[in-house]
Amino acid sequence: MHQYDERADELVRSLMELCQERLQMAAPLDFSRSPADLLEECGQTITPDGLGPRVADMWADVLAPACLSVDHPRYLSFIPGAPTKAAAGFDMLVGASSVYAGTWLEGSGTVFAENQALRWVADLAGLPPEAGGVFVQGGTIGNLSALVAARSAAQHRRGSRPPRWAVLLTDETHSSVKHALESVMDVDVVLLPGDDRGRLTGETVRGWVAEATPEQRDAVFAVVGTAGTTNLGVVDDLAGIADVAEEQGWWFHVDGAYGGAGLVVPDLRGLYDGIERADSFIVDPHKWLFAPYDCCALLYRDPVLARAAHTQRAGYLDPVTIEGEWNPSDFAIQLTRRARGLPFWFSLAVHGTEAYRRAVEQTLEVTRAGRDLIDRADHLRLLVEPDLSVLIFERIGWEAEDYAAWSERLLRDQVGFVTPTKHRGRTCTRFAIVNPLTTVEDLADIVESMR
Numbered sequence: 001m002h003q004y005d006e007r008a009d010e011l012v013r014s015l016m017e018l019c020q021e022r023l024q025m026a027a028p029l030d031f032s033r034s035p036a037d038l039l040e041e042c043g044q045t046i047t048p049d050g051l052g053p054r055v056a057d058m059w060a061d062v063l064a065p066a067c068l069s070v071d072h073p074r075y076l077s078f079i080p081g082a083p084t085k086a087a088a089g090f091d092m093l094v095g096a097s098s099v100y101a102g103t104w105l106e107g108s109g110t111v112f113a114e115n116q117a118l119r120w121v122a123d124l125a126g127l128p129p130e131a132g133g134v135f136v137q138g139g140t141i142g143n144l145s146a147l148v149a150a151r152s153a154a155q156h157r158r159g160s161r162p163p164r165w166a167v168l169l170t171d172e173t174h175s176s177v178k179h180a181l182e183s184v185m186d187v188d189v190v191l192l193p194g195d196d197r198g199r200l201t202g203e204t205v206r207g208w209v210a211e212a213t214p215e216q217r218d219a220v221f222a223v224v225g226t227a228g229t230t231n232l233g234v235v236d237d238l239a240g241i242a243d244v245a246e247e248q249g250w251w252f253h254v255d256g257a258y259g260g261a262g263l264v265v266p267d268l269r270g271l272y273d274g275i276e277r278a279d280s281f282i283v284d285p286h287k288w289l290f291a292p293y294d295c296c297a298l299l300y301r302d303p304v305l306a307r308a309a310h311t312q313r314a315g316y317l318d319p320v321t322i323e324g325e326w327n328p329s330d331f332a333i334q335l336t337r338r339a340r341g342l343p344f345w346f347s348l349a350v351h352g353t354e355a356y357r358r359a360v361e362q363t364l365e366v367t368r369a370g371r372d373l374i375d376r377a378d379h380l381r382l383l384v385e386p387d388l389s390v391l392i393f394e395r396i397g398w399e400a401e402d403y404a405a406w407s408e409r410l411l412r413d414q415v416g417f418v419t420p421t422k423h424r425g426r427t428c429t430r431f432a433i434v435n436p437l438t439t440v441e442d443l444a445d446i447v448e449s450m451r
């Protein structure tokens with residue numbers, strides 16, 4: 001299985017052809033199928049003697065078409081992705097290279113390249129020169145790792161812990177933050193109200209401080225601001241929140257998993273004022289920065305605090321725990337790690353940062369045109385004025401069942417993938433536009449389908 005084998009070479013060639021085909025054609029939309037259907041067509045794939053090269057055909061003919069492609073221009077649900085060919089192509093090479101990207105000792109070339117890409121992100125946010133971090137799986141692990149570092153820093157600084165720890169956020173904060181705090185860390189969540197567009201403001205946070213009991217205040221170690229909420233695409237009042245965090249000595253975490261990418265557009269920079277004061281910040285290049293899954297840039301203002309929280313210690317790790325060397329494993333919840341920042345780095349290095357700015361601007365332009373389209377349509381109503389590239393709107397007169405039936409039909413007819421969501425308890429729908437290949441005509445067709 002491991003020694004030189006002509007048939008293995010042939011297999012690799014056919015896989016590379018499949019990759020090339022997929023990258024050269026327009027992304028298919030496709031849809032899910034039932035387990036029974038898939039079993040009928042594939043049968044049992046794990047066998048004592050192996051099925052041989054035909055497994056590649058099974059993938060291409062049956063299994064791949066049973067998966068939606070997030071880079072289809074009409075995949076507008078959740079937060080899609082739109083990897084460049086350079087990034088997706090390089091991802092193959094990462095897999096073939098067997099690089100252990102957890103330590104400098106084993107992966108210095110990788111870590112050097114990843115760190116340059118992280119530096120670019122840190123500079124966009126305006127973080128200081130000593131800032132740094134690591135690429136992790138996604139926003140979920142990024143948020144969790146940052147909050148664990150925050151709690152550890154608070155505990156060290158205080159030399160004690162309150163009976164319960166707590167963190168301030170809002171209803172619009174991503175589910176992964178609540179999950180990290182409540183289910184993983186056993187930390188209390190204090191939900192603050194957003195303003196009329198769902199933004200958390202410094203004023204709201206200050207209001208909470210004024211009314212809280214000393215015990216409630218003492219429990220708090222961090223406040224989370226969102227730079228681009230998933231459902232509404234709006235940016236919190238980061239500067240206002242940063243002020244209160246500083247006054248209270250709290251850690252300020254900014255979740256920019258989706259919207260952090262907007263920092264690449266100079267005209268939008270004002271929206272993010274205050275982000276440069278974050279103690280930690282995440283952005284997912286696999287969302288709006290054109291990298292394949294899975295890739296989240298996690299940055300700390302003071303990486304020393306993160307390292308203290310996350311470094312694993314053991315005799316067998318002593319040879320890599322070398323003072324002064326940058327070991328990516330030490331900055332998040334992980335040990336072994338894929339060089340998952342490299343596809344993003346490669347594409348960024350090849351195309352240049354200006355190409356990234358233009359690609360993000362393109363999606364913003366289509367969003368603005370989509371906004372006008374919704375505004376002009378008698379049957380639709382825009383629910384929140386967008387900051388970035390999410391449009392949330394309702395079809396006047398529709399109930400939850402109408403949205404569900406329409407969404408299902410849209411996918412079945414391969415017109416698009418747009419799912420219902422909820423805003424203030426009511427079912428509605430949204431477009432999340434991160435693909436530079438999405439056009440206004442794509443949006444217009446979908447708007448028409450809602451008549």
Ligand SMILES: *Cc1c(COP(=O)(O)O)cnc(C)c1O
Nearest residue numbers: 138139140174176230255257258
């Ligand atoms: C998508 C998202 C997350 C979670 O990121 P994953 O990469 O899916 O784990 C966290 N926060 C925000 C704001 C998001 O949009």
